[in-house]
Amino acid sequence: MNIQNTAPExxxxxxxxEIADRFDTTAMATxxxxxxxxxYTTDFDELxxxxxxxxxxxxxxxxxxxxxDPNKGHFKKTEEWDNIDWDxxxxxxxxxxxxxxxxxxxxxxxxxxxxxxxxRRGKNPDICELFSYMSRDEARHAGFINDALRExxxxxxxxxxxxxxxxxxxxxxxxxxxxYLSEKIGYARYxxxxxxxxxxxxKRFHPIFKWFREWCNDEFSHGEAFALLMRTDPKxxxxxxxxxxxRFFLTAVYSTMYVRDHARPAFHEAMGVDIDWYDQEVFRKTxxxxxxxxxxxxxxxxxxxxxxxxxxxxxxxxMEAAEKQTGLARMLGKLxxxxxxxxxxxxxxxxxxxxxxxxxxVRLEPAY
Amino acid sequence: MPLFARKTETVPCTVEVSHRFExxxxxxxxxxxxxxxxxxxxxxxxxxxxxAWGEVISEDRVATITRATALERLWTRLTGDxxxxxxxxxxxxxxxxxxxxxxx
Numbered sequence: 001m002n003i004q005n006t007a008p009e010x011x012x013x014x015x016x017x018e019i020a021d022r023f024d025t026t027a028m029a030t031x032x033x034x035x036x037x038x039x040y041t042t043d044f045d046e047l048x049x050x051x052x053x054x055x056x057x058x059x060x061x062x063x064x065x066x067x068x069d070p071n072k073g074h075f076k077k078t079e080e081w082d083n084i085d086w087d088x089x090x091x092x093x094x095x096x097x098x099x100x101x102x103x104x105x106x107x108x109x110x111x112x113x114x115x116x117x118x119x120r121r122g123k124n125p126d127i128c129e130l131f132s133y134m135s136r137d138e139a140r141h142a143g144f145i146n147d148a149l150r151e152x153x154x155x156x157x158x159x160x161x162x163x164x165x166x167x168x169x170x171x172x173x174x175x176x177x178x179x180y181l182s183e184k185i186g187y188a189r190y191x192x193x194x195x196x197x198x199x200x201x202x203k204r205f206h207p208i209f210k211w212f213r214e215w216c217n218d219e220f221s222h223g224e225a226f227a228l229l230m231r232t233d234p235k236x237x238x239x240x241x242x243x244x245x246x247r248f249f250l251t252a253v254y255s256t257m258y259v260r261d262h263a264r265p266a267f268h269e270a271m272g273v274d275i276d277w278y279d280q281e282v283f284r285k286t287x288x289x290x291x292x293x294x295x296x297x298x299x300x301x302x303x304x305x306x307x308x309x310x311x312x313x314x315x316x317x318x319m320e321a322a323e324k325q326t327g328l329a330r331m332l333g334k335l336x337x338x339x340x341x342x343x344x345x346x347x348x349x350x351x352x353x354x355x356x357x358x359x360x361x362v363r364l365e366p367a368y
Numbered sequence: 369m370p371l372f373a374r375k376t377e378t379v380p381c382t383v384e385v386s387h388r389f390e391x392x393x394x395x396x397x398x399x400x401x402x403x404x405x406x407x408x409x410x411x412x413x414x415x416x417x418x419x420a421w422g423e424v425i426s427e428d429r430v431a432t433i434t435r436a437t438a439l440e441r442l443w444t445r446l447t448g449d450x451x452x453x454x455x456x457x458x459x460x461x462x463x464x465x466x467x468x469x470x471x472x
Contacts, residue, residue, distance in 0.1 A: 107457040142392035159416030169406035169448035178455040263464040
């Protein structure tokens with residue numbers, strides 16, 4: 001794939017340009033992966049106006065827990081950290097595992113930058129304290145993954161700071177919906193993998209999965225914080241328009257996850273995981289948790305659900321194939337696959353949702 | 369705020385990069401309290417800040433802020449939201465054809 005010939009459009013393109021380069025050499029010489037997080041800004045005045053007094057008791061409990069830093073000692077390599085034979089690893093699995101590590105590291109790193117920025121720009125002490133703990137956790141996770149990458153001969157390059165960075169913008173409510181879902185999905189993904197490998201230890205092809213149980217508790221409590229934030233303003237989850245947004249976010253995030261997981265068959269096969277089963281399991285857990293705050297839930301057992309996810313995945317594959325063509329074939333390919341993906345999305349979005357009345361008390365503990 | 373012409377500002381900043389096992393992070397702080405708005409671009413001057421493994425580097429640098437025009441700012445505010453999928457963690461990159469890339 002000649003990804004180096006095209007101008008990188010996203011952080012991941014750039015990362016993969018570096019990685020693709022790395023695999024061109026048969027020797028496992030250390031190469032660098034340019035970490036290239038995105039930079040965001042938001043309406044900081046609106047964040048400052050958040051008043052957590054309506055959820056004060058739950059808020060203080062959660063913040064006390066985060067302050068006590070229960071995972072402080074967890075992210076250390078112990079004798080549990082087995083040696084990995086990177087050279088003997090099947091190349092396809094190796095490529096997918098490294099993509100997993102780099103993408104996860106970038107996500108943690110971007111989270112760290114975003115949360116730190118929110119902490120620094122904010123004036124509301126409750127909010128600033130929350131974001132300082134979240135940024136601490138993300139930097140710690142990123143450091144842990146980075147070490148696993150070093151073992152694989154991939155060095156992370158932080159030189160992005162001296163490259164020009166454009167700041168994009170998210171409304172605070174979009175940050176709540178997206179990061180809430182992201183943290184809870186992260187929890188559901190990690191705990192599902194952890195439990196599966198606990199039952200099938202022979203399928204654990206990298207030691208990092210052993211750390212997932214405590215790790216995902218960080219994701220869980222970050223999600224709790226966003227759930228509380230959303231509870232401070234009932235409009236965020238109760239107004240007609242915002243319910244449509246929540247439905248949109250759920251559909252977009254679930255279907256994106258489905259498409260991306262299906263593009264990593266070797267990774268899931270090595271774990272002995274059927275991707276359809278795994279994704280449905282993650283959706284089920286996430287939906288169950290999200291009842292704490294979202295008034296609607298996607299019906300993932302609806303007869304239109306799976307067929308349209310599959311349709312969406314096929315459309316994205318076609319789109320990627322069209323990107324590699326030129327001229328009219330490229331244009332037509334992109335147009336038809338785009339229309340197919342759009343239609344699949346509409347079909348998913350219009351599946352009737354399950355209504356739900358979030359409970360009086362929002363707080364949950366990780367239970368899977 | 370100009371409607372069409374971009375303005376640039378040069379401001380002092382502190383760059384902190386941690387490349388340790390305990391924490392991997394990198395932050396830029398504007399020492400004069402400058403604030404970034406949607407669509408602005410920031411460039412830290414000088415050679416790349418390279419922290420070796422195990423190092424934390426804190427350096428005073430100069431940053432160039434290219435201010436977005438009023439139109440660009442409005443555009444970023446209106447369209448930025450649609451990139452929200454970037455905020456989500458999916459474990460994998462959006463590149464679907466990883467295996468072909470590797471086999472090349």
